[in-house]
Amino acid sequence: MASNLLNKRAAFLGAGKMGGILLRAMLEKGLLSPSNTTATVQHEEKARELSQKFGVSVSTANLAAVKGADIIFVCVKPQVVADVMQQIRPNLNSNQIVISVAASVSTRQIEEAVKHEIPVIRAMPNTPCVLGVGMTAFCKGKYASAQHLETASALFSAVGRTVVVDEKHMDAVTGLSASGPAYIYIILESLAEAGVKVGLPRDIATLLAAQTALGASTVVLETGDHPALLKDAVTTPAGCTIDGILELEEGKLRVTLIKAVVKATQRAKELAEG
Numbered sequence: 001m002a003s004n005l006l007n008k009r010a011a012f013l014g015a016g017k018m019g020g021i022l023l024r025a026m027l028e029k030g031l032l033s034p035s036n037t038t039a040t041v042q043h044e045e046k047a048r049e050l051s052q053k054f055g056v057s058v059s060t061a062n063l064a065a066v067k068g069a070d071i072i073f074v075c076v077k078p079q080v081v082a083d084v085m086q087q088i089r090p091n092l093n094s095n096q097i098v099i100s101v102a103a104s105v106s107t108r109q110i111e112e113a114v115k116h117e118i119p120v121i122r123a124m125p126n127t128p129c130v131l132g133v134g135m136t137a138f139c140k141g142k143y144a145s146a147q148h149l150e151t152a153s154a155l156f157s158a159v160g161r162t163v164v165v166d167e168k169h170m171d172a173v174t175g176l177s178a179s180g181p182a183y184i185y186i187i188l189e190s191l192a193e194a195g196v197k198v199g200l201p202r203d204i205a206t207l208l209a210a211q212t213a214l215g216a217s218t219v220v221l222e223t224g225d226h227p228a229l230l231k232d233a234v235t236t237p238a239g240c241t242i243d244g245i246l247e248l249e250e251g252k253l254r255v256t257l258i259k260a261v262v263k264a265t266q267r268a269k270e271l272a273e274g
């Protein structure tokens with residue numbers, strides 16, 4: 001699949017933070033070739049800067065960028081998606097795939113905006129895709145097939161793990177794994193601050209916190225064991241960890257994290273409703 005993709009022409013509409021991360025990662029992984037890839041942004045000066053940075057053609061012309069493209073990534077802000085889809089409509093056909101990463105924009109809204117029976121994949125990646133350790137969930141629209149899902153899977157697998165979900169779960173994915181890196185960074189920052197409080201140099205405290213989070217995440221992913229069981233294995237009776245856990249419980253860490261994901265999911269739903 002990866003070598004087939006190299007011959008595909010790709011257009012990234014909106015090469016900002018997420019579009020830029022995906023564009024750069026897919027080029028670096030050799031999934032897409034620079035000569036077959038174009039991108040767009042809103043501002044001319046940004047286009048010039050990114051063209052040099054990524055070594056691909058970058059312009060502000062969405063309609064021209066999608067002409068002849070096999071895969072069209074829509075990476076603009078949710079409120080701009082409808083406008084951009086209307087702009088590119090004349091150069092779209094049903095042999096292309098539209099992959100949108102816009103939060104809260106449904107496959108149906110995109111299908112209606114383009115007025116073509118075009119395969120649409122809605123994807124929700126996260127920023128760790130930049131180092132190939134991202135998490136992307138996706139679902140397919142009315143005209144997309146299992147093969148289109150496979151193409152999306154091949155593209156996003158190059159930048160991390162992937163999972164296919166029902167479209168009704170996409171707002172929850174946004175609240176958990178797309179917003180999630182921000183929550184984890186706050187937890188890491190706090191653990192590092194705690195290390196400093198108990199006398200560790202900041203760089204060592206940050207290393208200890210980040211590698212511990214990576215280690216614990218890797219164990220959950222590799223063993224498939226329930227996190228509660230793994231936590232019990234660290235918690236020696238009358239030891240140190242249980243005292244730390246009691247503080248976390250008193251500070252309502254669990255309920256706070258649950259509420260954060262619920263709120264972010266609700267916000268994604270609100271954005272969807274306009």
Ligand SMILES: NC(=O)c1ccc[n+]([C@@H]2O[C@H](COP(=O)([O-])OP(=O)(O)OC[C@H]3O[C@@H](n4cnc5c(N)ncnc54)[C@H](OP(=O)(O)O)[C@@H]3O)[C@@H](O)[C@H]2O)c1
Pocket residue numbers: 013014015016017018019040041042043044046047062075076077078080084101102103124125126127178
């Ligand atoms: N950031 C995340 O963690 C994350 C995670 C998952 C999904 N997403 C989704 O990714 C999308 C982009 O978010 P972002 O954080 O990457 O935002 P961003 O950094 O602001 O990027 C938006 C990009 O769109 C460009 N743009 C604006 N209007 C345009 C137009 N009419 N035609 C072409 N390009 C246009 C902007 O150009 P200029 O640079 O010239 O202004 C900018 O490069 C959103 O829909 C968001 O829901 C983001």
